[in-house]
Amino acid sequence: MKKLLNNPNEVVEEMLRGIEITNPDVDYDVEGAVISRKNKTRKVGVVSGGGSGHEPAHAGYVGYGMLDAAVSGNVFASPSPDRVLRGIQLADAKEGVLLVIKNYAGDIMNFEIAEELAKEEGIEVDHVVVKDDVAVEDSDDSTGRRGIAGTVFVHKIAGAKAESGASLAEVKRVAQKAIQNVRSFGVSLSSCTIPAVGKAGFTIEENKMEVGMGIHGEPGIIKTKLGTSKEVSNLIVNRILEDMDYGDNSEVAVMVNGLGGTPLMELYILAADIDHELKEHGLQPIKYYVGNYMTAIEMAGASCSLLKLDDELKELLLMPCNTSALKE
Amino acid sequence: MKKLLNNPNEVVEEMLRGIEITNPDVDYDVEGAVISRKNKTRKVGVVSGGGSGHEPAHAGYVGYGMLDAAVSGNVFASPSPDRVLRGIQLADAKEGVLLVIKNYAGDIMNFEIAEELAKEEGIEVDHVVVKDDVAVEDSDDSTGRRGIAGTVFVHKIAGAKAESGASLAEVKRVAQKAIQNVRSFGVSLSSCTIPAVGKAGFTIEENKMEVGMGIHGEPGIIKTKLGTSKEVSNLIVNRILEDMDYGDNSEVAVMVNGLGGTPLMELYILAADIDHELKEHGLQPIKYYVGNYMTAIEMAGASCSLLKLDDELKELLLMPCNTSALKE
Numbered sequence: 001m002k003k004l005l006n007n008p009n010e011v012v013e014e015m016l017r018g019i020e021i022t023n024p025d026v027d028y029d030v031e032g033a034v035i036s037r038k039n040k041t042r043k044v045g046v047v048s049g050g051g052s053g054h055e056p057a058h059a060g061y062v063g064y065g066m067l068d069a070a071v072s073g074n075v076f077a078s079p080s081p082d083r084v085l086r087g088i089q090l091a092d093a094k095e096g097v098l099l100v101i102k103n104y105a106g107d108i109m110n111f112e113i114a115e116e117l118a119k120e121e122g123i124e125v126d127h128v129v130v131k132d133d134v135a136v137e138d139s140d141d142s143t144g145r146r147g148i149a150g151t152v153f154v155h156k157i158a159g160a161k162a163e164s165g166a167s168l169a170e171v172k173r174v175a176q177k178a179i180q181n182v183r184s185f186g187v188s189l190s191s192c193t194i195p196a197v198g199k200a201g202f203t204i205e206e207n208k209m210e211v212g213m214g215i216h217g218e219p220g221i222i223k224t225k226l227g228t229s230k231e232v233s234n235l236i237v238n239r240i241l242e243d244m245d246y247g248d249n250s251e252v253a254v255m256v257n258g259l260g261g262t263p264l265m266e267l268y269i270l271a272a273d274i275d276h277e278l279k280e281h282g283l284q285p286i287k288y289y290v291g292n293y294m295t296a297i298e299m300a301g302a303s304c305s306l307l308k309l310d311d312e313l314k315e316l317l318l319m320p321c322n323t324s325a326l327k328e
Numbered sequence: 329m330k331k332l333l334n335n336p337n338e339v340v341e342e343m344l345r346g347i348e349i350t351n352p353d354v355d356y357d358v359e360g361a362v363i364s365r366k367n368k369t370r371k372v373g374v375v376s377g378g379g380s381g382h383e384p385a386h387a388g389y390v391g392y393g394m395l396d397a398a399v400s401g402n403v404f405a406s407p408s409p410d411r412v413l414r415g416i417q418l419a420d421a422k423e424g425v426l427l428v429i430k431n432y433a434g435d436i437m438n439f440e441i442a443e444e445l446a447k448e449e450g451i452e453v454d455h456v457v458v459k460d461d462v463a464v465e466d467s468d469d470s471t472g473r474r475g476i477a478g479t480v481f482v483h484k485i486a487g488a489k490a491e492s493g494a495s496l497a498e499v500k501r502v503a504q505k506a507i508q509n510v511r512s513f514g515v516s517l518s519s520c521t522i523p524a525v526g527k528a529g530f531t532i533e534e535n536k537m538e539v540g541m542g543i544h545g546e547p548g549i550i551k552t553k554l555g556t557s558k559e560v561s562n563l564i565v566n567r568i569l570e571d572m573d574y575g576d577n578s579e580v581a582v583m584v585n586g587l588g589g590t591p592l593m594e595l596y597i598l599a600a601d602i603d604h605e606l607k608e609h610g611l612q613p614i615k616y617y618v619g620n621y622m623t624a625i626e627m628a629g630a631s632c633s634l635l636k637l638d639d640e641l642k643e644l645l646l647m648p649c650n651t652s653a654l655k656e
Contacts, residue, residue: 002517002534004594004630006556006601011593014557018596021603022584022616055592189330206330228334229342256350263588263626264383265339266332268346273334275349288350290652292620298591300626302332324618327655 001198008195012052012072019059023324026062032086033079035059036069044162044171045069045091048100048155049084050107051076053194054215056325057152057294065321065328066159067100068093075194075297076216078106084114088125096124096168098175100154102147103131126168128175130154132184132305134243135212135220148215149257149294150182150305153317156326160319174316178307183240186303187232188213188220190261192296211235215259215296229266233273236304237281246283246308253287253317254278255305260295262302267291274304287317293325329526336523340380340400347387351652354390360414361407363387364397372490372499373397373419376428376483377412378435379404381522382543384653385480385622393649393656394487395428396421403522403625404544406434412442420451424496426503427455428482430475454496456503458482460512460633462571463540463548476543477585477622478510478633481645484654488647506641511568514631515560516541516548518589520624539563543587543624543631557594561601564632565609574611574636581615581645582606583633588623590630595619602632615645621653 005011012033019035020028026035034049048058049071058070068091073079079087088097097118101111108129115125131142132150158175166174188210191200201217204210209227212220227235246252256271258264271290278285286309294303309317321328333339340361347363348356354363362377376386377399386398396419401407407415416425425446429439436457443453459470460478486503494502516538519528529545532538537555540548555563574580584599586592599618606613614637622631637645649656 002554002628004515004517004557004560004590005597006558011597014600015593015596018598018600018603018618022596022599022618053591053593055596060592187332189332226330229332230334232332260591261589261626262332263381263623264388264620265343265381265625268343268350268383269333269339270346271350272342272346275346290346290350292592295591297593298589298628300330 001193003195005195008198011195012074016059016072029086029090032083033072034069034083034087034090035062036090037062040093042093042095043165044095044168045093045097046100046158046162047071047087047091047097049079049087050102051078053297054294060325061152061155061323063323065163065319066155066323066326075196078104078110081110081113081117084111085117088114088118088123092123098158098168098171099125099127100151100158100175101127101129102151103129103142103144104146105141124168126172128172128179130179132182134183134185134240141218146214148184149255149303150184152255152293153182153253153305153307154178156321157313157316159321160316178313181308181313182305183244184303184305185212185236185239186301187211188259188299188301189226190300191217192260192299215294217296229269229273233270233277237274237277240306241281248282249284251284251286251309251314252278253307253309254285255289255293257294257303257305258292259299259301260292261298261300264291267302270302329521331523333523336526339523340402344387344400357414357418360411361400362397362411362415362418363390364418365390368421370421370423371493372423372496373421373425374428374486374490375399375415375419375425377407377415378430379406381625382622388653389480389483389651391649391651393491393647394483394651403524406432406438409438409441409445412439413445416442416446416451416453424452426486426496426499427453428479428486428503429455429457430479431457431459431470431472432474433469452496454500456500456507458507460510462511462513462568469546474542476512477583477631478512480583480621481510481581481633481635482506484649485641485644487649488644502644506635509636509641510633511572512631512633513540513564513567514629515539516587516627516629518628519545520627543622545624557597557601561598561605565602565605568634569609576610577612579612579614579637579642580606581635581637582613583617583621585622585631585633586620587627587629588620589626589628592619595630598630
């Protein structure tokens with residue numbers, strides 16, 4: 001294992017400490033493994049989280065206009081209910097708290113237990129579940145689709161609505177609307193190494209790629225010949241559009257997301273080809289996000305998330321935000 | 329070679345096209361391989377550039393408060409004088425143009441030729457040369473130190489001053505001041521592959537790191553046992569402080585820069601350890617930048633750049649900017 005770290009079993013604590021030190025707008029609650037906003041205002045709290053290893057997700061999205069708290073589990077492992085409860089408590093400003101959960105069985109269970117515990121404390125809590133990955137209908141870890149990079153759009157939409165002073169029901173409504181309108185799909189070129197494990201969990205041959213692999217290395221649809229950027233773009237866009245009718249001339253926001261080890265050069269090449277594909281299908285990409293937004297440690301590969309916009313989603317998406325990973 | 333691309337010989341053109349498509353505030357001049365700001369205002373133009381493969385440098389820094397134009401060469405190859413001249417022309421708003429050059433023989437030669445050609449056209453041009461890497465005094469490619477990630481600080485300082493309406497002489501003065509006050513040092517854990525070459529230029533053994541390697545894979549000081557984050561932080565900070573007297577209680581801005589293949593998790597762990605080292609040495613880190621700012625394609629590793637701040641540099645550093653790679 002070739003990594004810059006100290007104790008492989010303490011990477012999450014040390015990383016969260018680094019986030020706290022370098023971002024003056026957040027606090028780190030050690031016991032709960034929670035990064036939360038320093039300046040709390042009276043509004044609906046938005047909380048997300050999950051296993052670590054997806055940086056900048058989720059702690060990088062804590063700040064004005066997005067999340068109020070992000071809860072971290074160990075690498076690729078769901079945070080325990082007590083950690084999630086701590087996140088809810090830290091985000092609670094007496095206007096209710098919305099949990100944005102990625103669709104994995106462990107996350108669902110732990111976030112829902114925490115929701116019940118928080119309700120017993122008198123905190124109003126509700127949740128949404130993101131399931132944007134069109135690769136697989138069910139997996140070992142999820143019933144229905146997995147939640148991947150499209151989750152960042154949900155953070156943005158829910159966070160913007162909460163910032164506007166909307167009620168919990170209204171914040172939940174727009175978050176659900178974003179979830180209904182976002183789909184993602186990706187390819188992986190390499191494995192990744194969980195520090196505490198010390199070696200890659202699998203390998204992908206030199207001339208192959210895994211299509212539809214999950215962000216924890218869960219199997220995809222097929223292992224196939226490594227395609228060109230044009231071929232991969234065609235595959236990604238077709239697969240997404242087969243799954244959902246984006247309509248004619250619809251405006252879309254596009255995230256071309258690196259999985260951690262793929263250089264920005266390749267993401268831009270891919271973005272140009274995806275743009276071509278989208279326009280061929282009569283869609284209007286009005287905003288691009290190109291970079292590492294939801295990673296799988298140092299995995300090479302990329303995913304594309306497409307959010308279909310109506311006036312409401314567009315307005316919320318374009319509202320300002322100020323987090324370490326996304327500023328608008 | 330495992331990369332998402334089409335033609336390995338056209339990666340720069342395809343990447344620049346992707347940048348243009350995804351960033352509504354810039355134009356792409358195909359002939360000059362220049363990314364430039366769409367809305368030109370009457371102010372000193374700031375131009376930088378160099379070989380490609382360092383993304384988001386430099387095209388990612390084109391925008392309000394930083395660069396007016398970035399000129400790209402092929403991967404790890406200096407842009408030709410005619411390309412640089414095109415960059416100067418595009419950045420020229422009749423108030424003069426400052427070139428920010430990284431200290432490599434090819435860049436110096438080509439940018440200086442372009443400067444002469446532009447002067448013949450009646451454009452007022454001056455330049456500064458960034459040499460922040462304390463690893464080597466001279467190299468095969470540079471006389472004196474190489475320019476690496478500290479260059480981004482120079483873009484920020486010069487860009488902010490130019491945005492304020494200062495004269496070319498004043499913009500040059502603050503850029504020089506930033507150069508005099510910034511030092512960088514890094515370690516590499518892996519090689520990287522130039523697409524047109526198709527295979528890595530060298531290898532670093534599994535348990536080794538190369539200390540002081542350049543951002544094009546130029547040899548460093550020593551190949552040594554892979555250290556922990558704490559050991560690497562100690563090495564980096566000591567090496568920088570041996571080179572320059574940062575004084576007692578000085579305020580510093582700190583860039584913990586990933587070389588492309590190192591996940592954000594590790595950069596945050598490193599940042600926490602670097603913060604500890606800096607405070608041990610009596611320095612006050614007032615602002616952190618953690619991420620991939622100046623890369624070597626998909627090389628694993630990280631560098632740290634330390635900018636010593638006085639009131640003027642601090643004010644300029646903290647001014648707003650709006651580019652795809654840095655927003656403040």
